Amino acid sequence: MLPSDDDDPISWIACSRSHNNKPCGRLFPSTDRVANGGGSQTKIPKWCQRCRDQRKRYRSGAAGQAAASREKASGGPRKRSERYRNSDHGKAAIKIIMNSDAYRKRQRERPRPIIKRISDKIGKMMRDGSLESDSVKANTVFVDNDDARQHFRSTFEAWMNWSNYGANVADSEYNQRWNVGHRIPRALYDPRSPEDIRRSLSKQNLFAQCAKKNNEDLQHGLLLSDSALLSLRCVWPIRFTSLHQLKMQLSAARVSESESESEFEGVFE
Ligand SMILES: [Zn+2]
Numbered sequence: 001m002l003p004s005d006d007d008d009p010i011s012w013i014a015c016s017r018s019h020n021n022k023p024c025g026r027l028f029p030s031t032d033r034v035a036n037g038g039g040s041q042t043k044i045p046k047w048c049q050r051c052r053d054q055r056k057r058y059r060s061g062a063a064g065q066a067a068a069s070r071e072k073a074s075g076g077p078r079k080r081s082e083r084y085r086n087s088d089h090g091k092a093a094i095k096i097i098m099n100s101d102a103y104r105k106r107q108r109e110r111p112r113p114i115i116k117r118i119s120d121k122i123g124k125m126m127r128d129g130s131l132e133s134d135s136v137k138a139n140t141v142f143v144d145n146d147d148a149r150q151h152f153r154s155t156f157e158a159w160m161n162w163s164n165y166g167a168n169v170a171d172s173e174y175n176q177r178w179n180v181g182h183r184i185p186r187a188l189y190d191p192r193s194p195e196d197i198r199r200s201l202s203k204q205n206l207f208a209q210c211a212k213k214n215n216e217d218l219q220h221g222l223l224l225s226d227s228a229l230l231s232l233r234c235v236w237p238i239r240f241t242s243l244h245q246l247k248m249q250l251s252a253a254r255v256s257e258s259e260s261e262s263e264f265e266g267v268f269e
Contacts, residue, residue: 015048024051037093040102091170114139115186115200122148122206123180126165139194140201152180155207168211181209183224188249189237199235222250 010031015024026048033042034052045052058064071077084090097103112120118140121133125148132145142148149162159175166177182205189200199205224232229243240246 013044015046015051017047017051019051024048026050037097040100041097086170113186113191115189115191115197118197118201119180119182119186119206122201123165125149126152126162126180139197141198141203151203151206152208157208157210160208166211168215172212174212175210177211178208179211179214181207181214183207183232184236184246185250188246190239193238196237199237202235204232204235 010029012027013030013032015026015028017024024047028045028048030044032045032049034045035041036043047055059068085094118133118135121136122140122142125133125136125145136142136148137144142151157175157178160178164177165179167179168177182200184200184205186200189196191197226243229246236246240249
């Protein structure tokens, strides 16, 4: 039955796919490898080549695409990915990827929206204390490092200080670390508009925010009262002309301001 004899160094694995209650069971060589996640890692497949090809065809076809968007809309993949990322197994896998040269290279070279880029630079100014960035000077009202630090210090909550600046650490409690928060989220601004960039990075809009809250999906703007939102009127994205309009967009845009973890969204099955 086995396609190999005892001298053959290749062992064979039985396909574990069950389709319409019929197990496949075809054998494939244990040397087969498939991509694992979004990186360059591979793993031993569970299915035979034929089943893998079949699934590939289905997924790229109309029916498969429609099923995928239904599934996505249900929030299933997102929850699965979150469970995985928070598991010990998932955390270990993420650590390996994040420490790989390939990942670092991709991070360095990936296009980042200008507002995110400048926000990160402001964060660097907070962290290192010495960096003076031309793009920060050109796009924000901060004249120098001291100016930026002074601004964020003026928005500190009691527990915040210069030694607990940083990105959220998984599983940590609230109020452990802080980083650059946007009262009206970056995603609502038009990155092609210099005026929108300026507004999104204005002192009125930037504040020291608990990193865990910053990472959460809930928009900070949704927590603000109408009068607080109205007091930010001069830094709203230009296209909004009424409070109603702004609030509609705040609740529609469920955008994570996460600094690191969100990019793993959907990477793992
Ligand atoms: Zn199969």
